[in-house]
Amino acid sequence: MLHTVNKSPFEKNALESCLSHAVEGASILLIEDGVYAALGGTSTAARMAEAAKRFKVFVLGPDLAARGMDAGRLVEGVGIVDYEGFVDLVAEHPTSQAWL
Amino acid sequence: MLHTVNKSPFEKNALESCLSHAVEGASILLIEDGVYAALGGTSTAARMAEAAKRFKVFVLGPDLAARGMDAGRLVEGVGIVDYEGFVDLVAEHPTSQAWL
Amino acid sequence: MKIGILVNEGPYNHQASDTALNFCKAALAKGHTIWRVFFYYDGVLNAAPRAEPPTDDRNLFKQWGELAEKHGVDLVVCVAAGLRRGIREGDTAPGFRISGLGQLIEAGIQCDRLVTFGD
Amino acid sequence: MKIGILVNEGPYNHQASDTALNFCKAALAKGHTIWRVFFYYDGVLNAAPRAEPPTDDRNLFKQWGELAEKHGVDLVVCVAAGLRRGIREGDTAPGFRISGLGQLIEAGIQCDRLVTFGD
């Protein structure tokens, strides 16, 4: 299963709900305002660092760049993909679930 | 100051942000999905019970009824108003601030 | 009391438009003046001219129009936000007019109260 | 691979429409088929026919239309959700057609993947 999360973890419960429902080994792609969850040094960073051990976590690079953030700020274990990588993730997983 | 909050406390940070910015004695009116914050027996009820001691807290009755809830389920110290009461609250306070 | 209203969201998708309408009706019933309702962001979609909600549901477009007609409420749609979303001068639901954002700031200055409804 | 897309939100107010477009372009570039894009909820507003975004900003309506024209992507707007919001048969931006919700379920059945973009 590929889960997409597009909400800031500081504003909404979408990420938390995703993390508590996803099955071990699932892939999670953070897009739009969801990319803030991938940042280190925040109040939610420890939660994400722990999640990155149980899930394959990715962040959409164009959304990260738009928000003025770069790879150096990410929590360890989070990978960056572009729109083509997003398409590949969709192709690799039989089902996609959006947490809105 | 009259603060209005229209978001569920389980979904978004609007109520929490309102409570942490409102000045002692301010009035808070819970409307739309914000009315869920007034319910007792929930994971956020203790926070609201404490808030009801520092602020004047009201809930919009029509929104409560629409969601199948009644006065008996409310946290102690929360008052119910109808749309006319909402108008009175706006008239009584020089400024209104919406937490969306 | 002179009250101004800001509506940030379109009809149906969010409750903002319903709540603003119910608030306006109650304020008018109590003898207050709704000096202006300003529609911004997706709020401009309340002026969509060709909507046809299901017959067993409320018609928010019509209810806004009635507020303008019966109580002379000034319903102003932001021109720039409207163009972005397909709501244009001369092609709105009845009762609405198109103007600039200055009309919102003016409402803030002129009204005794300004109340925001949004998402 | 046959991919279906669901767009839940209107253009500009939420990023859903932008992200869906960028996803579709990338999928087409990689040789996948975008079998259908279904517009539901406020997503129907992507088909607004009279919008005119600022000239220094992107035109999402046009970009969707180009996707239909150049790549034959089937852009379907939900008839019921459209009527509620003023988007009607015979009066949409170029490239869109109006049909029923069954077209979304059909996409779920026929496509190898269904991806949702919303708020």
Place this chain on the structure above:
Amino acid sequence: MDEMESGVVKKFMFVNRKAPYGTIYALEVLEMVLISAAFDQDVHLAFVDDGVFQLKKGQDTKALGQKNFSPTYRALDGYDIEKLYVEAESMAERGLTPADLLVPVEVLSRAEMGALMNEMDVVLTA
């Protein structure tokens, strides 16, 4: 419709995570669910997070002016849509018990709900 005779039966899940009335999602998801009934698919409805509020008994929207669509949940079994799952933890956090709900449902733990989601072919959310 071709697809009604295609013989393909997929596991569909409609995930409800939003409260009713504050936004239209609950109502328009329900319209989607009703249409899906015509396609002979294996349809599941999940109620998690604020979505559990959709099933609260006693909704009365008269003062709001909105339509009360909650009776439609009771009509779902007439469409052969019978797989309704409500999450225990979501109910508990919101002070609800199965007795508060409009319809009989199957209560799943969060872990069970996650496992069920993982079995689906198509997941639709709003």
Place this chain on the structure above:
Amino acid sequence: MDEMESGVVKKFMFVNRKAPYGTIYALEVLEMVLISAAFDQDVHLAFVDDGVFQLKKGQDTKALGQKNFSPTYRALDGYDIEKLYVEAESMAERGLTPADLLVPVEVLSRAEMGALMNEMDVVLTA
């Protein structure tokens, strides 16, 4: 415009609580702020919660296809809009420091921000 000569000066506050690009609010609030400059009012901008992300340096929207409107914040003082307040706690929770921001701002504690909000005549939020 009448109101420009009315002599009434009110304390206006535009409260930014949302991140940029995911929704349009940040951009359209900014358009509102620019217009307000013509009315000679006492204009305040507050950045709290995810609103602090609006001021992050180095925004690059090329791959998104959206317009990067962040340079506009730098142009605000040309419109005599100089009262920008950023909340310390909101920045800290999000791993930001004043060095991350596009423009010089006044940093207020949450309590100070609440007190400032309480002094306003008109508060606009999105």
